[in-house]
Amino acid sequence: MKAAFSFVLIATAIFTAGSAEAAPRYDGALVVFAKSGTCPDYNPVGEQMFVRFRPGGIGDNPANTGFTFKWGNGGYSLTVPGAITNSFKTGTLTSMFDYAGTGLADIKFSSQIPATILTTTQWVYAVGSITDFDGMVGCTVTFRMSAVKRLN
Amino acid sequence: MKNATRKFTLAAAATALVGFAGQAQSAPFFIGKMIFTAKSGTCDWDPVGNRTHVRFAPANVGDNGTDSSLSMFDDWGGAGLSLLGGSFNTTLQSVRYYDVWIGAYEQTGAKVKFSSQTPATIAATTPLVNVTGQIQGVIGGQLCTVNFRMSLVRAVN
Numbered sequence: 205m206k207a208a209f210s211f212v213l214i215a216t217a218i219f220t221a222g223s224a225e226a227a228p229r230y231d232g233a234l235v236v237f238a239k240s241g242t243c244p245d246y247n248p249v250g251e252q253m254f255v256r257f258r259p260g261g262i263g264d265n266p267a268n269t270g271f272t273f274k275w276g277n278g279g280y281s282l283t284v285p286g287a288i289t290n291s292f293k294t295g296t297l298t299s300m301f302d303y304a305g306t307g308l309a310d311i312k313f314s315s316q317i318p319a320t321i322l323t324t325t326q327w328v329y330a331v332g333s334i335t336d337f338d339g340m341v342g343c344t345v346t347f348r349m350s351a352v353k354r355l356n
Numbered sequence: 357m358k359n360a361t362r363k364f365t366l367a368a369a370a371t372a373l374v375g376f377a378g379q380a381q382s383a384p385f386f387i388g389k390m391i392f393t394a395k396s397g398t399c400d401w402d403p404v405g406n407r408t409h410v411r412f413a414p415a416n417v418g419d420n421g422t423d424s425s426l427s428m429f430d431d432w433g434g435a436g437l438s439l440l441g442g443s444f445n446t447t448l449q450s451v452r453y454y455d456v457w458i459g460a461y462e463q464t465g466a467k468v469k470f471s472s473q474t475p476a477t478i479a480a481t482t483p484l485v486n487v488t489g490q491i492q493g494v495i496g497g498q499l500c501t502v503n504f505r506m507s508l509v510r511a512v513n
Binding site for chain 2: 234331
């Protein structure tokens with residue numbers, strides 16, 4: 205009964221001082237539930253990924269939007285000018301697997317709840333699409349994601 | 357940007373998942389993130405601000421059984437809570453609790469409530485679940501109560 209489960213280690217790692225309220229960042233999960241085009245390497249439907257989301261221009265956040273989607277052993281980060289909207293916008297893509305890569309991908313949120321993100325918004329839900337998913341040119345995936353606002 | 361190692365991993369995962377394809381939508385579960393937002397009582401450490409991955413299967417939805425199950429994970433450990441024969445609601449209810457950190461522990465005295473849940477009723481096709489709630493007696497130690505919020509999306513498989 206001694207060492208009951210402890211999240212204390214993460215706390216130590218993550219905790220920095222916090223003006224999080226003024227610069228809202230979100231942490232969540234993403235599920236791919238549909239695809240279109242051709243996905244030659246594998247069928248991405250059903251993929252479950254971790255998400256980080258920093259909406260652009262909200263509070264003290266920079267103007268560009270950061271959207272990171274990853275597995276446990278690698279993933280992608282997409283930086284989009286301005287907000288992610290309901291029409292495709294091209295962002296710069298950075299990958300981290302066996303090595304660091306760069307590229308481009310388009311992303312959109314077909315729907316987002318709440319429609320407007322404020323510095324006080326506690327969670328964000330979106331249905332969206334990403335082109336050229338996981339390096340597969342011509343493969344567009346549609347996902348749903350939800351994320352909670354971090355405290356720090 | 358592709359790499360052979362990861363593709364292989366995914367192919368293996370995909371193959372494994374195909375085996376479960378039959379029960380897909382009919383036994384819904386949700387994945388997401390939980391964050392601890394406050395604490396009260398006497399806590400051995402301060403969990404406020406910590407975030408964990410979560411998996412949640414509500415009881416009596418689709419082909420799910422009669423237990424409600426909630427698991428939380430970080431990269432190196434995890435904990436599972438089961439409410440036997442019921443659903444989480446606004447009353448603190450006793451749950452079975454196990455964790456894996458170094459070794460395996462069952463801990464008694466754990467209680468959970470959902471103070472709010474959106475949507476109020478979860479269906480087999482519900483895409484999104486938002487919850488605020490409370491865990492008593494395990495996170496932060498036996499005398500600690502933590503508040504959390506979590507947001508989850510329904511998995512495809």
